[in-house]
Amino acid sequence: MPVLTPDTARSTSNTWPQVREAALERATALPFPTADEEIWRYSRIAELDLASFHPAATVSTITGVSEGARVTHVPASAASVDASLTNLFDGARGNDLFSELNLAHMDVIVVSVARNTVVSQPIVITHTADVDGAMCFPRLVIDAAENSEVTVVERFVSADGVRSLVVPVLDARTAQAARVRYLGINELGTESWLIGQHQSVGQRDSDTLLATVALGGDYARVSTSARLEGQGGNTRQVALYFAGGTQMHDFRTLQEHAAPRTTSDLLFKGAVQDTAKSVYTGLIKIHKNAKGSAAFQTNRNLTLSHGAWAESVPNLDIETNDVKCSHASTVGPIDEDQLFYLESRGVNPDVAQRLVVLGFFDEVLAQLPVGDLAAPLRRQVAAKLSIGGAS
Amino acid sequence: MSTLQIIDLHASVGDKQILHGVNLTISSGEVHAVMGPNGAGKSTLSAVVMGKPGYNVTAGSILLDGREMLGVPTWQRAAAGLHLVMQYPTEVPGVLLNDVLSEALKGRGRDGDIGRLDTLLRTEAARIHFDEKFLDRPLNVDLSGGEKKRNETLQMSVLKPAIAILDELDSGLDVDALRDCARRVMDATREDGLGALVITHYSRLLEELKPSRVHILVKGRIVETGGPELADVLERDGYEAFKNA
Numbered sequence: 051m052p053v054l055t056p057d058t059a060r061s062t063s064n065t066w067p068q069v070r071e072a073a074l075e076r077a078t079a080l081p082f083p084t085a086d087e088e089i090w091r092y093s094r095i096a097e098l099d100l101a102s103f104h105p106a107a108t109v110s111t112i113t114g115v116s117e118g119a120r121v122t123h124v125p126a127s128a129a130s131v132d133a134s135l136t137n138l139f140d141g142a143r144g145n146d147l148f149s150e151l152n153l154a155h156m157d158v159i160v161v162s163v164a165r166n167t168v169v170s171q172p173i174v175i176t177h178t179a180d181v182d183g184a185m186c187f188p189r190l191v192i193d194a195a196e197n198s199e200v201t202v203v204e205r206f207v208s209a210d211g212v213r214s215l216v217v218p219v220l221d222a223r224t225a226q227a228a229r230v231r232y233l234g235i236n237e238l239g240t241e242s243w244l245i246g247q248h249q250s251v252g253q254r255d256s257d258t259l260l261a262t263v264a265l266g267g268d269y270a271r272v273s274t275s276a277r278l279e280g281q282g283g284n285t286r287q288v289a290l291y292f293a294g295g296t297q298m299h300d301f302r303t304l305q306e307h308a309a310p311r312t313t314s315d316l317l318f319k320g321a322v323q324d325t326a327k328s329v330y331t332g333l334i335k336i337h338k339n340a341k342g343s344a345a346f347q348t349n350r351n352l353t354l355s356h357g358a359w360a361e362s363v364p365n366l367d368i369e370t371n372d373v374k375c376s377h378a379s380t381v382g383p384i385d386e387d388q389l390f391y392l393e394s395r396g397v398n399p400d401v402a403q404r405l406v407v408l409g410f411f412d413e414v415l416a417q418l419p420v421g422d423l424a425a426p427l428r429r430q431v432a433a434k435l436s437i438g439g440a441s
Numbered sequence: 442m443s444t445l446q447i448i449d450l451h452a453s454v455g456d457k458q459i460l461h462g463v464n465l466t467i468s469s470g471e472v473h474a475v476m477g478p479n480g481a482g483k484s485t486l487s488a489v490v491m492g493k494p495g496y497n498v499t500a501g502s503i504l505l506d507g508r509e510m511l512g513v514p515t516w517q518r519a520a521a522g523l524h525l526v527m528q529y530p531t532e533v534p535g536v537l538l539n540d541v542l543s544e545a546l547k548g549r550g551r552d553g554d555i556g557r558l559d560t561l562l563r564t565e566a567a568r569i570h571f572d573e574k575f576l577d578r579p580l581n582v583d584l585s586g587g588e589k590k591r592n593e594t595l596q597m598s599v600l601k602p603a604i605a606i607l608d609e610l611d612s613g614l615d616v617d618a619l620r621d622c623a624r625r626v627m628d629a630t631r632e633d634g635l636g637a638l639v640i641t642h643y644s645r646l647l648e649e650l651k652p653s654r655v656h657i658l659v660k661g662r663i664v665e666t667g668g669p670e671l672a673d674v675l676e677r678d679g680y681e682a683f684k685n686a
Contacts, residue, residue: 386494391531391580394491395596396519396545405544409535409579 066131069139073153080147089146092329092361093300094269098243103215106184108157114174118167119200124158126187135160138191144219148245152219156189163198165225172201172231172420177216179208179242185215192221194228201231201419206266210239222250224258226280231259231419235427238266240295246272254280254309261418263427264291264299265434271300278312278340289318290414292431293326293358303332305347307340307373316347319414321407322358323436331363334377338369347377352384352410354403354435404435443506443522443603443636444468445490450501452482452489459485461661462501467604467654469634472627474647474672476640477658478680483640484528486658487608491525492518505604520548522603526593528612533580538562538592541580542599549600558599565598568628569621586613594622598629604636605629611646623649644672657683 082100083090107126115121124131138160144150163169177188194200208214216238224230236244244267250258256278264270276285291299299322305314320328334345351360362379384406392402411431415424445467452460459482467473477483489496490503492515503510510518533541539558546554554561566573571591581589590610597605607626611619627650629635639650647655647669655671656663657680664683665671674682 385531387531388533388536390493390515391527391533392536392541392544393515394493394519394525394527395541395600396516396548397541398516398544398548399514401544402516405536405540406533409533412535412579 066136067129069136069142070154070156073142073144073150076144077147077150077154080150083147089302091331093271094298097269098215100185103183103185105155106181106186108186108188109178109180110157110159110188111176112159112173114171116169116171118163118169119173120162120164121173122158122160122162124160126155126157138193148217149219149247152187152189152217152247155187156219157187158189158191160191160193161200161202162193163195163200163228165195166197167195168199169201172203174203174205176205176207177218179206179214179216179238180212181214182212183214185217187217189219189221191223192230192232193223194225194230196225197227198225199229203233203235203420203423205235205237206244207237208239208242211241212239213241214243216242216244216246218244218246220246220248220250220260222248222258222260224250224252224256224283226254227256228253229257231261233261233263233419233423234272236262236264236266236270237430238270240268242267244270244272248272248274250276250285252276252278252280252283252285255282256280256284258283258285259419260285260287262289262291263418264289264293265430267297267299269298269300271302273302273304275304275306276314277304277306277308278314279308281310281312283309284313286314286417287316287318288414288417289320290411290427290431291318291320291328292411292434293320293328294323294434294436296325298327298329300329301331303330303347305332305334305345307336307343307345310340311342312340313343314345317414317417318349319351319411320360321352321354321410322360323354325355325357327358328360330361330379331365332377333365333367334375336368336370336373336375341370341372344374346375349379350410351381352407353381354384354407404432407435408432442469442634445523445604445636445638446502446504447486447490448502448504450486450489450503451499452485453497453499454485454495458499459661460489463658463661463663465638465656465663467636467638469603469636470630471654472630472637472639472650472652473654473656474639474641474650474652475656475658476642476644476672476675478684479642481658482661483658484608487525487606487640490606491515491523516548519545519600519602524597524600524602524605526597526605526607526610528609530581530589530593532582534582536580538576538578538580538596542596545600561599562595565595568598569594569625570617571595587615587618590614590622591618594625598625601629601633602635604638606638606640608640609642610639610650611641611643619646620649626650644676647672659683
């Protein structure tokens with residue numbers, strides 16, 4: 051059953067191999083990024099030697115597919131696909147080297163939901179990157195037709211010590227009045243790298259949630275961009291990130307308002323311990339025609355050790371006056387008064403720190419699209435805290 | 442039976458000497474009031490007894506049942522039986538009362554009470570007219586001044602310390618909340634043998650929380666100690682008469 055969207059209604063001359071070949075050509079012509087470019091500033095991109103990795107198929111499992119959702123898995127080896135899928139990639143282009151490489155080598159999973167259909171159960175996709183020296187390119191397309199609703203969880207896992215590179219792309223399309231909830235969970239092992247992109251486009255009165263939980267990986271970077279193209283559309287972007295050891299979590303966010311009366315809200319909360327690092331840079335961009343829009347951006351960071359480092363850079367780019375915008379960002383250690391309060395009740399300092407850190411993250415956990423996952427993720431955070439141990 | 446002895450306590454904040462030799466002894470079941478004008482060192486005294494960071498003890502002793510508390514970490518002072526009801530209870534986002542009290546009881550080896558903590562909390566909440574819906578809120582977040590003090594009183598009731606310092610319990614309280622909290626403290630002195638060191642500006646609080654001893658703290662020293670009638674003298678004459686003592 052082809053999915054009927056405005057894109058697919060248009061005829062296209064693209065063939066499946068051409069999508070990939072054109073992307074590979076563009077990728078080959080692009081220079082390798084450097085930290086001199088603002089978008090890669092603070093990153094560890096200079097440490098990456100792409101030539102030391104070989105492209106490999108993504109190992110993925112999909113569970114929780116229930117009535118109403120159509121899930122199509124197209125491995126990189128597929129020579130041709132259904133025309134409706136080719137049409138989804140009509141005019142597809144990456145916006146940087148890694149998204150072009152993803153297009154060129156992608157293993158695609160498409161989740162389509164027909165109009166007026168509510169998929170009640172979350173679809174859970176798990177990618178396992180357990181081959182040393184392998185790089186994989188999963189691409190997830192969530193295509194939610196008018197007034198449909200779907201929740202997708204995408205997990206990235208690998209074993210500790212495996213040097214793998216994951217270059218994922220999320221492409222979420224939220225049609226008029228549709229509701230898309232996405233949660234990406236990075237549970238990668240100690241040596242894996244992740245360089246990923248989340249992109250969503252929301253149409254009129256749509257509602258999109260892009261959530262991220264980053265716990266794993268050596269260097270893990272996600273650029274998340276939520277674009278609102280239809281009036282009354284709404285997006286929420288939330289993230290919990292917690293880096294320890296020598297890990298680095300790196301986030302670049304964009305809230306783009308390209309239609310009137312659109313709203314966006316962003317809450318990113320992170321913690322760094324040991325000598326770990328984190329970067330948050332975020333931009334709210336409001337186009338001239340997006341009158342009556344509201345955009346909020348909050349980034350809060352806890353530095354739990356003297357050797358840990360977090361950077362937070364919020365930015366606004368607003369082309370019209372008729373908007374409501376705010377941004378807030380903080381970087382600092384745990385509040386001493388909060389610790390003293392708990393200790394004055396007789397809570398030992400390690401436990402007090404653990405409670406305060408978990409409490410700090412609670413605001414994000416409460417907003418995750420799959421409530422059942424909050425408790426196990428909370429336990430993973432607790433287990434990772436080098437202070438206080440797990441309980 | 443417990444006794445807290447504060448002996449010749451000198452303390453400073455930064456370069457500023459605040460306490461210049463405070464002497465005070467309080468035992469189980471007693472209510473003592475420490476009264477004094479602004480800047481007398483009342484809050485410093487309570488912070489130092491509990492071991493709050495940022496205060497330097499330059500001389501003296503704080504003994505709980507003969508054991509030196511100076512140098513003992515705050516949480517162990519609490520586990521030993523000291524408690525501070527704070528003037529401005531800190532908001533701790535995302536941290537639930539239940540979790541904190543569970544950990545606090547665990548630290549005191551009261552595992553049996555952890556199992557029935559929920560019931561304990563509900564019973565205690567009812568006693569002081571603390572709305573049960575606040576029990577599930579993160580600590581002190583979005584609570585009014587009165588609710589925060591009820592929350593403080595509730596925690597004290599559950600933890601059952603030997604000696605509690607109540608730092609300006611009356612600040613930010615309306616009459617009803619003041620009565621509820623004060624009565625609960627009085628009950629605890631009778632039921633659990635709580636020793637309550639009540640720090641306050643005003644004698645109003647002492648109409649509900651009836652002290653057996655009143656100490657007047659001026660410029661970091663206790664300048665006068667007497668019975669409850671001393672509070673009446675203060676009410677009539679103010680602190681002026683004691684300022685040059």
